[in-house]
Amino acid sequence: MSIPAQQLSQNPIETLPTESLTANLNRQMIAVLDFGSQYSELIARRIRETQVYSEVLSYRTTAEHLRKLSPKGIILSGGPSSVYDKNAPQCDPEIWQLGIPILGVCYGMQLMVQQLGGTVERAQRAEYGKASLLIDDPTDLLTNVEHGSTMWMSHGDACAQLPKDFEILAHTENTRCAAIANNNKKLYGVQFHPEVVHSIGGQALICNFVYHICHCEPTWTTEAFVEEVIREVRAKVGEKRVLLALSGGVDSSTLAFLLHRAIGNKLTCMFIDQGFMRKGEPERLVEIFDHQFHIPVEYVNARERFINKIENITDPEEKRRRIGHEFIQVFEEESNRLGPFDYLAQGTLYPDVIESADTNVDPQTGERVAVKIKSHHNVGGLPKNLRFKLVEPLRKLFKDEVRKVARSIGLPEEIVRRHPFPGPGLAIRIIGEVTSERLNILRDADFVVRDEITKQGMYHDFWQAFAVLLPIRSVGVMGDRRTYAHPVVLRCISSEDGMTADWSRVPYDLLETISNRIVNEVKGVNRVVYDITSKPPGTIEWE
Missing domain, CATH: 3.30.300.10 (GMP Synthetase; Chain A, domain 3)
Incomplete structure (x- = not known):
């Protein structure tokens, strides 16, 4: 479990920087610019399946910042907007001059076409769901993608005129420009979503972009990640103490094992039993950590406090808010009793971040490009008077990556393969x-x-x-x-x-x-x- 929160960006809390971690592991990095698609994180995940590091960045990321990051390739995600909308999100047009291979997906392709002098119009026939990809050029981007492969479409706009020096690589029955390329400048676009499982051959396309076009090497491995995290945590934490809110789920448990390996008894795990756990779980958690693996756990029984806090509350977001607030109250009290601590460890993951949509806020309108689905208990902010530095080594990982890390450091399978469980537990x-x-x-x-x-x-x-x-x-x-x-x-x-x-x-x-x-x-x-x-x-x- 991680600390419930509201507005992290406004808090005077220092987070252990991930830049140094990714600087070492992302030598073969692919940057994904997010235009509000719910699949943006999935693109990054598919790239990581090729053992190449990928990170999702805001579409507002400047060409200058990208130049400093020095990615091997850039992918522009899909999104809910039309490129001809008045307030449609735009990328920095200077990115086309970076000399870095770029792949535009759906909206990303349409934006590429528009910014480079082509035209995008409302399609005569929208295309949603499965479509057969008819390949005109089976080389480079579409190597090993079979003619007639099923691809997942989700678009109401279409490319009407290509920019100069672009050619068509593939089409569908309804879409003339299903895949396009400027091979000289290594600029590519696909109207479909290769990242979703419904797209047969989509992963082959991604591999072509990552390996053959961007010339990446498979350096993003579980072993490299674990070694880098341990090294960085030791360097940053030193002899200071770290507090971890433990839930028994794979995320916080993996974090506990990682930190215990890195800093030993300088880690204190606290389990707050809010009364919303599944049958037998609190007892089993203490048995595994304290008795089996000798990682001490401070058990806090706060069941009565939590049930009283949400008495007569029926709105789900209000339940989450109250549970989160009470968790902070209990956590503060207990941490003061056990403390002092310099660092707070959280098991925040990438999907938590994207579903809470806490990164892509338009600076002019204040509106989110990605629609907020629900609040996640471990994404947001902490009270201004909670003076911890944050340790979030898993923030860049997907759930399947966390499980790989968990196995590599010896977590028992009953934790590794435990079904995900929401922070507010049975209350929601x-x-x-x-x-x-x-x-x-x-x-x-x-x-x-x-x-x-x-x-x-x-x-x-x-x-x-x-x-x-x-x-x-x-x-x-x-x-x-x-x-x-x-x-x-x-x-x-x-x-x-x-x-x-x-x-x-x-x-x-x-x-x-x-x-x-x-x-x-x-x-x-x-x-x-x-x-x-x-x-x-x-x-x-x-x-």
């Missing part, structure tokens, strides 16, 4: 007001879900599998008597990174077993329903 899996009675109902129902999928050997088949408690009641019949009890929603989803997700096709026999057990074993429930909504349009969690 109870729709509406949270009470002790409802917590007990949901905790027991959730245990049945986890117990059954584990028995069936299917726990690792899901990204997440959990129960949600609804605040309504429905009529049922049990033992020839009328019941009026809660329905429970079963949510099982598959995903690679949590950015997008699909509902899992669970065997009917397993659904039946889970339903029967919940209805018979969990007092207060008489109905189980299954959520078959993907993300988007839904989110993984209900709140």
Whole structure:
């Protein structure tokens, strides 16, 4: 768990700089300029799968700053705008003169066309979903991408006229310029999204850009990351003390193991039990860390404080805010008791940052280019009087990268492969007001879900599998008597990174077993329903 927060950019808190870390590991860096696409982080993730470091930067990043970063290549992301909109986001036009290979994706391609003298217009036929890519030039960018490959489209605009010296590499039935290039200047554009899993051959295209066009080498490895983090933490922290808020999830647990390896007993782990954990988890957490791996954990029982703090609160964002505020209060009190500490360690990850959309704010309008989906408890700011320096070694990692790091440093598999769990815990899996009675109902129902999928050997088949408690009641019949009890929603989803997700096709026999057990074993429930909504349009969690 990390510290809940509101406005990090306004706080006088020093963060351990990531620049030195990335300066060492990003010698083969690809920069992704973000124009507000929900897939911008996915582009970076796909690049990292080639073992080349990639980082997402604001579209406002200047050519001069890019020159200093010296990336081997630049990718312009997609985005929700049209290039001819009045306030459409624009990149620094000087980037075209850097001599660095550039790939524009969807909106990024259209911006490239417009800024270099071509024209973009509203397409006669918009193109969304799958389309067959018909290749006109199978070399360079499209090497090893098969003719007729399925690519994922999502655009209502199209290139009407190419800039000077550009040529068409591929087309689709509806789009004349599906892929374009100026090979002399190493400028490329694709109208589709090669980064999504639906694009067959998309990763091959990305590899072509990274290796053959940008001439990168595979230097971004788990081993290199771990060595660099340990070296940097030791250099920065020295003999000072670090405090870590531990949740038992893979993020904070990996961070705890990393920091313990780096600085030993100068690390103090604090677990605040807010009463919203799953059944048996607090006890298991202390057993693993304190007894099995001898990493001391300060256990703080604050269950009563938290349940009182959100009494009668039904709005999900208000629940998150109050839980976050109370967490800070408890954390401050306990850190003062255990302190003093110079550094605060947080397990913030890249997806937390992008979904909270805390980086791409238009300086003139104050509006976010990427739409905020929900507040993340570990992205934002800390109280101005909380005088810690931040240690966030995982902030640039995706969840799958964290798991790779976790395995490499010896975390047990039950933590490495633990399903993601929200910071506010069961409090946001109870729709509406949270009470002790409802917590007990949901905790027991959730245990049945986890117990059954584990028995069936299917726990690792899901990204997440959990129960949600609804605040309504429905009529049922049990033992020839009328019941009026809660329905429970079963949510099982598959995903690679949590950015997008699909509902899992669970065997009917397993659904039946889970339903029967919940209805018979969990007092207060008489109905189980299954959520078959993907993300988007839904989110993984209900709140």
